[in-house]
Amino acid sequence: MNEAYVKQDIKNGIATIEFFHPAHNSLPGDLLAKLANTITKAGNNEEAKVIILKSGGDRTFCAGASFNELININDAETGKRFFSGFANVINAMRKCPKFIIGRIQGKTVGGGVGLASATDYCMASKFAAIKLSELNVGIGPFVVGPAVERKLGISGFSQIAIDANSFYEAEWAKQKGLYNQVYNTVEELDEAVQKFAENLCKYNPEAMKEMKKVFWNGTEDWDDLLAERAIISGRLVLSDFTKKTLKRFE
Template sequence: MEAYVHSNTENHIATIEFFHPEQNSLPGNILAQLAQAITDAGNNPEVKVIILKSGGDRTFCAGASFRELIAIDDPAKGKVFFSGFANVINAMRKCPKFIIGRIQGKTVGGGVGIAAATDYCFAAKFAAIKLSELNVGIGPFVVSPAIERKMGVSAMSQIAIDANTFYEAEWARGKGLFAQVYEDIEEMDNAVAAFAQHLCTYNPEAMTEMKKIFWKGTDDWDHLLAERAAISGRLVLSAFTKKTLEKFK
């Protein structure tokens, strides 16, 4: 199957699904489509709630596309690539609708940042998380503000430093990333659908005002995440990172 971003609206619920055959990794064009789909759903008066999910039943998101990381050959291109994750997170932050995350499997790097930027997140027990960026000589600079906001500095720094370890879904739930963890994907999907339908019975204006309050203090993220993208764009060209990425060619 080819990579895609699909959006469908039914009964006031917009479901946005992304997919990439390489474990739902996210190249720049898919990140751009994802950010636009979130913005469009947020601006659609027919939409009251958004569900964000990925295709397949294994990995939710493997993070950045290694093919594109390897191809980066100057800091400007590096900043543009990492800004793709920044744009998705900022689109989620600015979206006036609640975004429900549906995390069916393992989540790495930028995928953890996307999960953290949802407003309410469901997970299956298979949804272990890892911030692996330090392994290749960079760090989770772009996504760490969203993760820190949701899980706190202590939990974020723990998984950022311990870059080889997958942390189980129940650990992530205890730190606030996931609201609920389910034994299987079917049970999780039923819960996501019921929750989204129930949210549609609430006053949309009240939910929009609540979201503003939840994200208070993040107005500088357009600038902040661009700065963080520049750091990653510089480090991806370091001798250490280039040597490490050679192993993945």
């Protein structure tokens, strides 16, 4: 697989949304926009009763934002637009009236941790370690922070945000509340995700819609909050510290 994509399949009430990028499923701006739009459309599609969010390949769920785009940011407006990409996806997931099941098959970094955190029920393989690496390059996990903190609590969020060099194992993420279930193999994960989604399809759609509102109560300000956080990251990426750090990775 060499072509990046976002695709959707709806079967028996289950909408499966899959994204892929050859660079470890990192997400450039155009893919993030497609992903947000696809989630919104699935939420409005009466054929879909529940949504599965997954990525292609078997090694990495999501490596975060596109590094190539990151190093080419040269003004504040471009920076804000770049960091708003994950904000738009998280807000689309938050507003979606359907439950979103996360299928996390492998390691996930930065913005990918934000996506996992914004799912309503997250299932992972034992290979799905997580890392917030943003401080390593002179910025911080500002945009995904509210979603990650909502699942891990301020203690867990601050731990992985400050310890930006370390991967935290899937079992740690489960203990902290990010992952609801962890499986030994990707095959077991896929089987469990499918069965779980099929069971959810038996529930009253109106009841699930109302429960989703309850679960996300208190996040109504996230459109503004995540936009403000994108501005902070957009400013920091232009700092001398970050520019010098990024040059090491070119």
